[in-house]
Amino acid sequence: MIDPRTLVPSLQDLRTEVFDELSRYRGLPLLIWTGDDGVEHTYVERRFVPGPEALSAAGVVAVNDQDRLDNIAAVQFGEATLWWRIADANRALQPDELTRRLGRRLLITFAEGTPAPRR
Structure with missing residues (x-):
């Protein structure tokens, strides 16, 4: 959803792939964690390694x-x-x-x- 205060789409709305086709992280979503200080930190969802x-x-x-x-x-x-x-x-x-x-x-x-x- 676009934030009407900034008119900037969120990372999830962009749905762009940030990792190249050979990356082990390709296809994993980016998540946002907000610290106690209010600063947002973007990270990659945990990757589970296949057996x-x-x-x-x-x-x-x-x-x-x-x-x-x-x-x-x-x-x-x-x-x-x-x-x-x-x-x-x-x-x-x-x-x-x-x-x-x-x-x-x-x-x-x-x-x-x-x-x-x-x-």
């Missing part, structure tokens, strides 16, 4: 020397900024830990909601 069982497996990758998640994502998905999908699929709270041990096998999955191709 690996909700994702279709695409394959497994073994960690090599000097691997980083962004480099693995670039090879596997063609886009380095999708590193977070590897972290989600492997239940990583500290994503950097996924590449610390050589030979560790990382699950690579399709995007949430994308079924595995039929064989």
Whole structure:
């Protein structure tokens, strides 16, 4: 609803997507919290990470020397900024830990909601 005092639409009324199509936050609403001092703070609604069982497996990758998640994502998905999908699929709270041990096998999955191709 447009605030008649300011004639400025609220963030919710704008319904513009503030995150790009590759962001893990895309589609989450922006919320507003008003502090005791009356100042409004905009934040993103909490994102619930899907469990690996909700994702279709695409394959497994073994960690090599000097691997980083962004480099693995670039090879596997063609886009380095999708590193977070590897972290989600492997239940990583500290994503950097996924590449610390050589030979560790990382699950690579399709995007949430994308079924595995039929064989």
